Amino acid sequence: MPDKYGGSELWATYHRTRLTERAGRDLSGFKSAGVNFKLGLWNPQTNGVRYLKALIHNLADRLDDDGLERLRRIGSREIGAPIAVRVHGELVCMDYLQAVLELEFITRHVSLERSTVLEIGAGYGRTCHAIMANHDVAAYYIVDLPNSLELARAYLGRVLGDDFSRVRFVAADGLDAALGELRPDLCLNIDSFAEMDPDVVRNYLALVAGRCRHLYVKNPVGKYFDPGLDGHAEGRELVAMALRTGLLTDVIDIHDSEAVRRQAARFVAAYRPAPGWTDVADEWAPPWSYYWQALYRAGE
Template identity: 30%
Template sequence: MSKNFWENILSDSLDINNINIDSFRQIGADNNRFCTWDAIEPTSRYFKSLLYAYAENLDSRILQSKLSLDLKSDNKKNGDGIRHYLKNIRNQNLGNPLTINYFGNDISIDYLLSIDEMFFIDEELKESKTILEIGAGFGRLAHSIIENFENVERYIIVDLDLVLKLSKRYLSMVLNKKEFLKIKFISNNDLDAIQSLEPRGLDISINVDSFQEIEESIVLDYLEFISENSNYFYIKNPICKYHPDSVDIKFKNIVQFESVLTMGLCKD
């Protein structure tokens, strides 16, 4: 993984060693770059409107789908929409994120994205016992999947050592002991450990929003590993890169910006 790039960010704008787990997802918090959005007034009101529209759209897609959401041994169809997933995810507001109230449920962009991702691979997840996630961030998707799919026996997270410190702490607080023990945390420098854990292979591998931040050669190594060891692969990454000025973002560190343009398989 892009060790130098992320170590630069970690030392420049994050403080892993002194992270406040109760507020790291809060608007303007030092460690908010681990999360999807850091809305600052007056944009947060506009963002809440977009977030509500996203929730409505996702709710509609799930309701219209013919898939059965066989969650928690409940075989009924998707009559609950996003709430069918949401009701199983406990403690999702740890870290004090920006949320909306959607029909009595507080939900953040992080967990809306997780529900969208789970919905897309719902059928595969229902058949999966062993899952690998490369670059899990603070652990939102691992949290969501483990709470919704009891058939999952092992969830392997591969990430930078510094980021694993956060995901371990977060997931230990939002999951119960039995659920947390399903997770194995592996340094990105130790892929061989995955094969020793699961010599029979993986049911599904997942990468969300991180391959674009990793050197091309390392991404290709991951893809080769996945093709040889995993039955399914779900990937969701941007396919283009914006110049920060075009989206009104001011980079504090020009080295970070220049590094972004050299990483991933898509450099346009």
């Protein structure tokens, strides 16, 4: 007859393999190892998707009514089979959740109705999709490298419907000629200035200073060198390349809020397109601890 309050077969196995009799003899690292991964935490090395979904759920649950309405206006979000959860009846992935948060920040300070938008480095186009689903922009220009342009063209062609006719795709190597006399109301850069060679970033900022009325930037405030986060899985050479890119190459503790805030002042100064441009607003860009966002306006 089994013990009245005995353990299950599952926990008998854990006691043999993880929480052994020796577990209490060495407390030096048990909270970030196999013992605690069976007591209090899911092992992040094997439960990354579980943690990502938990993060998405918690962030999406904090959206206000306006944020949820912005999200609902963005159709066809399921294309591409994103890692997603369902909150308040809506399918939510991290990409479009961030797009909604970015849009909320931008539209607090700039009207996008009938505006012309220029995005430098658009990925597959989620920001363009979110903006065009929520605002009647006159034209949306995407500047990127060839392979990225092809992905964005294919994806936006699927999700935008008739609005696709207002999107222009411009190869980075022919940018000046392609833009002609264009004077965009807003230029966007989200998570790509930090991955460009510094001189290329400066060239883009000079272009913005000479053409645009506003600039929105969301990027890391600095670099990190912590093999504990990903084991440098993509190799030392790629890590070395990443440490050299962008304007902000200081290595900081990206999970120290005060270190990030101190570095944020350098972020705001680094991405100001030119003297005379005003920092309209800047703040932490959730959910990533070391990302900042800023909106600038050209001087009169």
